[in-house]
Amino acid sequence: MTEGNDWDVLVVGGGINGAGIARDAAGRGARVMLVEQDDLAQHTSSASTKLIHGGLRYLEYREFGLVRKALKEREVLLSIAPHLIAPLRFVMPHVPELRPAWMIRAGLFLYDHLSRRAVLEGSRGVNLRTHFAGAPLVDSITRGFIYSDAAVDDARLVVLNALDAQERGACIATRTRFVSASRGERAWRIVLQDAHGELREVDARALVNAAGPWVNALATGDAPARAMRLVKGSHIVTKKLFDHDHAYILQNEDRRIVFAIPWQRDYTLIGTTDIDYEGSLADVRDLRIASEEIDYLCAAVNRYFAKPVHARDVIWSYAGVRPLLCDDAADAAAATRDYQLQLDTNGAPLFTVFGGKITTYRRLAQEAVDALAAPLALAAPAWTHAAPLPGGDMPDADFPRFLAGFRERHRYLPAPLAERYARAYGTRADALLEGIGSMDAMGTMLAPDLYEAEAAYLVTHEWARSAEDILWRRSKLGIKASAADIERLDAWIAARESQCDQPDQRDALRNMPATAKPAASAT
Structure with a gap:
């Protein structure tokens, strides 16, 4: 060494x-x-559809090896991060002219059996006239299929x-x-x-x-x-389109699929697009969704849901560039x-x-x-x-049991806040709340649902240096934050850092000797 x-x-x-x-x-x-x-x-890595999944649609492109590998990893990740990764049931409304029922049944059979399932339920057909997932859909859709994957906070x-x-x-x-x-x-x-x-x-x-x-x-x-093939993927968020905990996987006429996922209790996450990105790498850092992409996602949802979604209903959107291997796929959505x-x-x-x-x-x-x-x-x-990820070291990877105990230990927390802490931090939520026994002791509320105790934890332990870091990557509280909230939080962070005398690993290079001139570039 x-x-x-x-x-x-x-x-x-x-x-x-x-x-x-x-x-x-x-x-x-x-x-x-x-x-x-x-x-x-x-x-x-913060611009994904926020799923841990095998990739059901990749079976159509005969990527059986990739799907098997991803399904195996889905089980591993559910076991090492049970707080951050949660099982999620998906409803696929059936549209016969897009894919016949036998094809979907065959795909779901493979999806269920390409890898062992220890936690997740298998797939089945469903009558959407009587099942609760059919309630928000148009009357012409009467049957569908349900299968399992998992949701994650990617950042x-x-x-x-x-x-x-x-x-x-x-x-x-x-x-x-x-x-x-x-x-x-x-x-x-x-x-x-x-x-x-x-x-x-x-x-x-x-x-x-x-x-x-x-x-x-x-x-x-x-x-x-x-x-490499750079592919832009964009998502939109609206107020929730349905009142249950299942997600939807929606087929499009162009053979692509769009997800509609329950998100952050009060919202629906809709995505994604797949568009070849031809722009500069310098522009990736400030990438935005295009109006045409918003229209595309709204149209995909409106084919299935009785209450239409319009561009004006979009509360938040985000976009990212995926670096994919170049293959022979003509369509970006089909790229491996x-x-x-x-x-x-x-x-x-x-x-x-x-x-x-x-x-x-x-x-x-x-x-x-x-x-x-x-x-x-x-x-x-x-x-x-x-090896569990930080916060995932709970007995039998049993999140519901951990959550019940956490609520009992911290009865002063409102139920939604307790669940958010348990999901985000797992067993480390107790460390975040060490020495705190009341909401008053949590400190000032710097933004909706964000108290000083949590903000201090994120700055101290998780490299958060700005309001954006906290509100959009360490959490998703930015969805409810105002411009004044963001300004207040940035000022709080700046004031806190100005009072900090001891450097930490966020400034690791500050303790290293400065170089007089750079070494010759090999790039």
Whole structure:
């Protein structure tokens, strides 16, 4: 192992794949540093449909291997993060002219049996004239199918992986830009720029490029870039369209599907679009949904729901760019969601991640560290399949039982707030509330449902540096926050940081010696 400010592995990219690799490697004894130019999960990894799923529609493209892999991972993730990942039943209204019933039954049979199910219910047909899920639908739809997948808070999943990595010794440096890297026979010399604009040099025995849409822009050394297909996916949120806890998977005439998912108690999340992205990578950071995409999603919903949805009903929207492997698919929706991993040992190891989806991130990370184990002499075996993520260490992965106990321990919390804390933080919600015995002791309410106690926890433990970090990535409370709330929260964070004398890992580079000039770029 190296000494001083040197690392065994430096990971570029604070999305789900980078955080997962950092966690796995740190748990095997590697000295790990992760750098992210913005906030954790600020881009692709917070712009998903917020599902852990096998990908029912991928069966139509004969991606049986990917679906099996994703279904296996769905079970693993339900067991290691029972607070953050929740079972969800999906209703597929049947439209005979789009896909015949026999085809859907065959697909659901495969979906039920490609991998073992320990928690989730199997699929079945349903009479939508009598089932509660038929109530909000148009009268012409009388039958359908129900199957299971799971919902997740995608950005929090990233944060929990980063948090576990840090607790196993990793340095997580957000708002830290990878500037350049020069490759030696046994190590990389890497130049980083912190949030204050200062340059630092660090050494690493291996470099991992998990930069998502920027993967080829950061291509380093002799490894060739791989052709990627950047696909824009957008979502809209409306007031809730139905009063039950099932989601809908809606077929379109263009063979795509759109989800309508109950979200944050009072809303419905609708998505996604699939459009080839031809814009600049510089514009990915400020990506917005187009009016044509809003119209497309509204039209998809209006084919099925009795009460129509219009653009004026959209409360919030978001968009992201998915870095997909290039294949022969003519349509962006048909492009594979699988991944490819590339290890280059022509000098100090360079590992590059191409593609992937949130459901298979843990498997991807395990394969990545398995590949790096030999060149880095890591002897410890794979471990993340059986280790709960922070907050997930509850008996039998039984969230309802944990929630009941949590409510009993903190009776002063309103029921919705108690459930949100239990879902977001799991067993660590007790640490958040340590020493608090009343709502008055929670401090000022800085934004709807956000009290000082929680905000302080997020700033101290979860790298939150702005109102946006807290309201949209550490939580989704931004959906109810006003401009005044955001201004108040940003001012509170600034005042708190100005009073903090001790640096922490959020400013990890500040304690490293500044470099007089950057090393020569190998990018």
